[in-house]
Amino acid sequence: MAKESTFSEQESLQLIAEMIKKAKGSYHDTGIGSLLWGAVVAIASGVNFLQREYDFKLGFDIWWLVLAAIIPQVYISIQEKKIKKAKLYDDDLVDVVWLVFGISIFAMGFYQNFVPVQTEKFIAEEGWTLMKHYSDGRPDEVIRPFTPSLYSIYILLYAFPTMVTGMVKKFAPMKLGAIATYGLFILSLFTESRYDMLLGSIAALVCWFIPGIILRKKYLRQVSVNV
Amino acid sequence: MFKELDPILHSQLRLAVMSLLISVKEAEFTFIKEKTNATAGNLSVQVQKLKDAGYIEVIKQFKDNYPQTTCKVTPEGVKAFEAYVQALQQYLKV
Numbered sequence: 001m002a003k004e005s006t007f008s009e010q011e012s013l014q015l016i017a018e019m020i021k022k023a024k025g026s027y028h029d030t031g032i033g034s035l036l037w038g039a040v041v042a043i044a045s046g047v048n049f050l051q052r053e054y055d056f057k058l059g060f061d062i063w064w065l066v067l068a069a070i071i072p073q074v075y076i077s078i079q080e081k082k083i084k085k086a087k088l089y090d091d092d093l094v095d096v097v098w099l100v101f102g103i104s105i106f107a108m109g110f111y112q113n114f115v116p117v118q119t120e121k122f123i124a125e126e127g128w129t130l131m132k133h134y135s136d137g138r139p140d141e142v143i144r145p146f147t148p149s150l151y152s153i154y155i156l157l158y159a160f161p162t163m164v165t166g167m168v169k170k171f172a173p174m175k176l177g178a179i180a181t182y183g184l185f186i187l188s189l190f191t192e193s194r195y196d197m198l199l200g201s202i203a204a205l206v207c208w209f210i211p212g213i214i215l216r217k218k219y220l221r222q223v224s225v226n227v
Numbered sequence: 228m229f230k231e232l233d234p235i236l237h238s239q240l241r242l243a244v245m246s247l248l249i250s251v252k253e254a255e256f257t258f259i260k261e262k263t264n265a266t267a268g269n270l271s272v273q274v275q276k277l278k279d280a281g282y283i284e285v286i287k288q289f290k291d292n293y294p295q296t297t298c299k300v301t302p303e304g305v306k307a308f309e310a311y312v313q314a315l316q317q318y319l320k321v
Contacts, residue, residue: 007239007320009232014241016312019246022262023254082291085258086251 031215038209044135045201052194101161119145151196173211229245256296
């Protein structure tokens with residue numbers, strides 16, 4: 001790049017194309033975030049399914065694992081920001097989409113926990129209760145209000161930021177993961193809620209864990225080229 | 228009638244810098260140095276020329292107690308780059 005004097009118009013165009021290619025291919029996500037969230041959500045959903053399928057307790061709520069993953073995520077984000085030397089135009093958009101997704105997931109958590117309690121309170125005020133009535137003569141059971149097939153909505157939410165990221169970053173594994181997750185969402189509408197957990201676990205693998213492995217490989221390949 | 232090529236952009240290193248910056252929102256000086264394989268001294272001079280022409284913005288700040296120089300293309304720079312590419316296409320009849 002030392003020559004300054006004579007270079008032709010053709011060389012100029014070649015240089016522009018080469019530099020644009022270099023800039024576009026300069027940055028790959030480290031993939032650690034995708035691997036972390038893919039693993040954590042897949043484990044939490046999978047264990048939750050096994051708990052319900054085989055009726056055992058762990059002594060703690062497995063979903064706390066998802067909450068705990070925020071700590072390493074903050075560390076990962078800080079480290080990634082440090083090593084990132086160029087910011088692309090679509091980086092802010094993708095960051096905002098994932099932030100909104102995080103807020104939505106937490107809002108769903110509140111919805112899941114507060115709506116049944118509030119509903120129970122309201123129906124108690126009205127002086128009635130929800131009962132499970134068996135048609136085979138077994139005695140009726142009082143049941144607490146719940147949000148039916150809520151995990152289907154979580155699965156639907158998983159697909160949204162994944163699809164946006166896949167489309168914006170032109171990253172096919174995430175687009176395919178999101179499409180597969182929309183399929184899992186539809187399937188979850190026809191399954192019992194415990195199987196929704198299993199479908200959620202698969203969704204986390206296809207949306208984040210598998211694309212995370214691909215991103216990590218790409219990133220490590222890029223790092224080894226630059227060394 | 229051919230348009231005259233912008234002399235600020237018709238220089239290998241400056242054009243390389245502009246081509247990089249047009250593709251990203253902003254980039255650190257070290258990133259530009261790495262991608263252009265230029266020396267820090269030469270790059271500093273060319274970056275200053277682009278800045279003086281109003282084509283790029285140079286932000287100097289501290290990151291983790293180290294000085295950090297970030298460059299980003301200005302709207303004027305985008306216009307000049309587009310005009311330069313159009314002029315090139317005219318020359319080459321692309």
